[in-house]
Amino acid sequence: MVNGLNLLFQFLDNFAFIVLAASGLAIIFGIMGVINLAHGEFILVGAYATTLLSATGTPFLAGVSLPLPVAILVGVVVAGVFGLVVERAVISGALPNWLWAKTRPPLANALPDGASRKLPKTPLVSPLYDRLVDSMVATWGLSLITVQLVRIVFGTSIPQAGTPFGAINYAGGAFSYSVYPLVLSGVAVVVLAGTYLLFTRTEFGMRARATIQDEDTARAMGVDTERTYTATFVVGSMLAGLAGALYAPFLNLGPQFGESFLVESFVAVVAGGTSVVVGTTAAGGLLGGVNALVTNLTEAPFFGRIALLVTALLILRFLPGGVSGYVERLRERRKEA
Amino acid sequence: MAAETTGDGGGSEGIGGPIARIRNRLEGPNTLGNSRGFWLGFVVAVGLLAAYPFAPGAIKSILVSTRTLSSFLAYGFLALSLAVVWGYGGILSFGQSVFFGVAGYVFGIVLINVNSPLGGTVGLLVGVGGGALMAAVLGYFIFYGGVRDVYATIITLVSTLVLKTFMDQTAGDEWTIGEAALGGFNGMNVPQLALGVGETSVVITSYNSSFFYFVLAVLVVTYLLLRVLVNSDYGRVMVAMREDEQRTRMFGYRTERVKLTVFVIGGALAGMSGVLFTTWQFYITPAKFGLVAASLPVIWVGLGGRKTLIGPVIAAIALQFVANSLGSLWANVIRGALLVVFIMLLPGGIVPRARDLIVFAQYRLFGGGPTAPDPAEEADPEVSDS
Numbered sequence: 169m170v171n172g173l174n175l176l177f178q179f180l181d182n183f184a185f186i187v188l189a190a191s192g193l194a195i196i197f198g199i200m201g202v203i204n205l206a207h208g209e210f211i212l213v214g215a216y217a218t219t220l221l222s223a224t225g226t227p228f229l230a231g232v233s234l235p236l237p238v239a240i241l242v243g244v245v246v247a248g249v250f251g252l253v254v255e256r257a258v259i260s261g262a263l264p265n266w267l268w269a270k271t272r273p274p275l276a277n278a279l280p281d282g283a284s285r286k287l288p289k290t291p292l293v294s295p296l297y298d299r300l301v302d303s304m305v306a307t308w309g310l311s312l313i314t315v316q317l318v319r320i321v322f323g324t325s326i327p328q329a330g331t332p333f334g335a336i337n338y339a340g341g342a343f344s345y346s347v348y349p350l351v352l353s354g355v356a357v358v359v360l361a362g363t364y365l366l367f368t369r370t371e372f373g374m375r376a377r378a379t380i381q382d383e384d385t386a387r388a389m390g391v392d393t394e395r396t397y398t399a400t401f402v403v404g405s406m407l408a409g410l411a412g413a414l415y416a417p418f419l420n421l422g423p424q425f426g427e428s429f430l431v432e433s434f435v436a437v438v439a440g441g442t443s444v445v446v447g448t449t450a451a452g453g454l455l456g457g458v459n460a461l462v463t464n465l466t467e468a469p470f471f472g473r474i475a476l477l478v479t480a481l482l483i484l485r486f487l488p489g490g491v492s493g494y495v496e497r498l499r500e501r502r503k504e505a
Numbered sequence: 506m507a508a509e510t511t512g513d514g515g516g517s518e519g520i521g522g523p524i525a526r527i528r529n530r531l532e533g534p535n536t537l538g539n540s541r542g543f544w545l546g547f548v549v550a551v552g553l554l555a556a557y558p559f560a561p562g563a564i565k566s567i568l569v570s571t572r573t574l575s576s577f578l579a580y581g582f583l584a585l586s587l588a589v590v591w592g593y594g595g596i597l598s599f600g601q602s603v604f605f606g607v608a609g610y611v612f613g614i615v616l617i618n619v620n621s622p623l624g625g626t627v628g629l630l631v632g633v634g635g636g637a638l639m640a641a642v643l644g645y646f647i648f649y650g651g652v653r654d655v656y657a658t659i660i661t662l663v664s665t666l667v668l669k670t671f672m673d674q675t676a677g678d679e680w681t682i683g684e685a686a687l688g689g690f691n692g693m694n695v696p697q698l699a700l701g702v703g704e705t706s707v708v709i710t711s712y713n714s715s716f717f718y719f720v721l722a723v724l725v726v727t728y729l730l731l732r733v734l735v736n737s738d739y740g741r742v743m744v745a746m747r748e749d750e751q752r753t754r755m756f757g758y759r760t761e762r763v764k765l766t767v768f769v770i771g772g773a774l775a776g777m778s779g780v781l782f783t784t785w786q787f788y789i790t791p792a793k794f795g796l797v798a799a800s801l802p803v804i805w806v807g808l809g810g811r812k813t814l815i816g817p818v819i820a821a822i823a824l825q826f827v828a829n830s831l832g833s834l835w836a837n838v839i840r841g842a843l844l845v846v847f848i849m850l851l852p853g854g855i856v857p858r859a860r861d862l863i864v865f866a867q868y869r870l871f872g873g874g875p876t877a878p879d880p881a882e883e884a885d886p887e888v889s890d891s
Contacts, residue, residue, distance in 0.1 A: 203655060203658075258849065264849065292850070293850060296849075300654075300655045300658075301655075301658075302848050302852055304658065305844060305848045306844065306845050306848040306849065308841075309804075309840070309842065309843070309844030309848070310845060311841070312800065312838070312841030313841035315837070316837040316838045316841070320835075427666070427796060430666060430796075431663055431667065434659045434663055435659075435663055438656050438663075474667060474671070477667050480660075480663075481646050481650075484646075484650055484652050484656060484660070485650040485652075488650065488651045488652060488653065488656075490656075
C-alpha cells in the first residue's frame, strides 16, 4: 500500500542519498573533465576515517571515541588530503614529473651519450584533465588498489558507530522511519546551497567557471588553472568524504562500501549533465522520486533501483546532454527570442 | 594515428598463390604483425600452446595446469571482445562482463533443462546469441539515443552493477526457469558440455585436454576472422569512426549503425567467453558481473594495446597467469598499480611498444626489412610480462 508519509520519507531519504553521493563526482567531472571511477573509494576513505574516530573497538584506534560531528569533520578533511595526494600523484602527474626532473640529469650524466638521448624527456607524463577515457582507466586502477588495501589492513568489516536520533513512529505505531536520513536530506540541501554559493560568490568559483568556459583564455588572463584544478579535485573529494562520513553510521561498512554509492552517483551525473548544482538537484529530485514511488509500489528496493536506471536511460534517450544540458538549451532559445 | 605497418604491408608481392591471397585478407594497416616473422612467431606460439598438455608434470606444477590454462584462453575471447569494441570501435565499455554473465547464465539454463549433446549445442549458440542480443538492446539505447561516448561508458558500468544487484537477489524459488534455479549469489551449477546433434556427440570436459583444444582452436579461428574483419573495408570504416566520428558521418556512413554492429560483435565474443568459462567452472555466480570482473577486460586492453587484437589476448593470458601465481590477496593491488602506471607512461599499451623495440632491434642487427628471422617473443605470452 502507498502511504503518503511513507512516500515522503522515502523520497527525502533517496534525495539525500543521491545528492550527497553525486555532488563530489559532478564537480570533478563538470570542471576537470575527469571521470573519477575511484569516487566510491573517496567515500570509503571518509567513512572509515569517521568510524575509526567515533566508534569504539575499531582496529588501531580502539580507545578513541570522538563525538560524531567532530569525527565527520575529520573524515571530510582526511578524504580531502587523500584527494590532494591522488591529484598530485596521478591526475595531474605533477609528482612523477617532479621526480623525473630530479632524477633525469644525474642519470643522463652517468650514462654514455647514446643511451642518455634515449631517456624520456621531461615532463614525463601529461595530465589526465579532459582525457576522459584515460582518467577513467587510471582512477579505476586506483579504486582497485584502495579497496584491496582497505581489505588487507582492516579485514572485511569493522565495528560501527550507532545511528543517532532514533526513529519516528506514525500511523498509530504501524510504521516507523529512522530520523537520521531525514536529517541528511537537510544536509543535502545545505550542500547544494553551499556549492551554489561557492561557484557564484567566491573568487575560486569565478576562476573555476572561467576555466570551464575557456581554459586558454583564463590562463592568459592570469588564472592559475592548474591550481584551480587541484582545488576543485580536493573540494570534490571532500564532498565525497562527507557522503561517506555521514552514511558511515547508517549503512553496512566494509571494503565494498563505496560500491553501494556508485550506481546512484553515476546515474545522477549522467542524467543531470555537467552543470553541478542544477544537474544534481534535478537528478536527485527526479530519480529520488521515481525510486521512492516504485519502491513503495512494489515493496522491493531492487525494482526502485531498476526504475532509476531506466529513468536515466530514458532521460538520456531524449535529452542527450542531461537535464542541465536541456536547461542550457532553453536559456539559449530565450535569449534568441 | 592508425597503427603503422611494418614493412611492405603484407606478402602480396610476387606470385599470387593461395597463401599470399589468404595473407592479403589477414594483413593490413589496422593490425600489428604483418610480417613473415610475426606469422612464424604466431605459429610457434600456437604450437607451443597446443603441445602444452603433453608437457612434463614438473613444468605444469611450476607454471599452470592445462585445465587452468584453458580458462585463461577462455578469457581471451573476453579480451578480444573489448579489443574490438574499444580498440576498433572507440567505445570504452565496462559492460562486457554483462554479456559474459548473461551468456553464461543462458547457456546454463538451457543445458540444465536439456542435458544432452543437442542441449549443449543449442546452449552454446543461444548463449552467444544472448550475449549479442543483450548488447544489441543496450547498444540501441546508447547509440541511437545519441549518447556521447563518456556517458555511454557510464551506462555500461551502471548496467553491470544493476545486473549484479538483480542476480544477487534471485535466491528465491520464484527465480527458477524450468529446472534451473538461478540461486542468488551462490550461483548456479552447470553440467558438463557435450556438443552434437542427435547420435553423434563430442563430450568436451575440462577434466581432460579436449576442452583445452576446443578453446584453443576456436580462439585461433576467431582471432584470424577478426583480423580479416578489421582489415576489410568495414574495418576501415570502424577505424575511421574511432578516429573521427563527425567526419565519417560526413562521408555518408551511418556511424550509429556501425557502432551498434561493433557492439553486437563484441557482445557475441564476450558471450562466447562466458559460455566457455561457465562450462569450465561447472558453475556461474553473479560475481562475474562485479566491478572487478568488469574491470578485467579494460585492464587487458589498456595494457596490451588498444589498437591491436593480439595485444589484449596476450595481456589477458599473461595477467591471469600473474594473478594465478600471486594468490588473491595482492592480485588486485598489482593489477591496479599496473593499470595506473601504464596509463600514465604508455597510454598506447605495451604490445605495440614491444613491437617497435623488436623492429628497431631488427634494423640495428640485420639492417634489413621486416623479413628478419623470428621475432617470436611478440606472440609468446611468457615473455610479455616484462
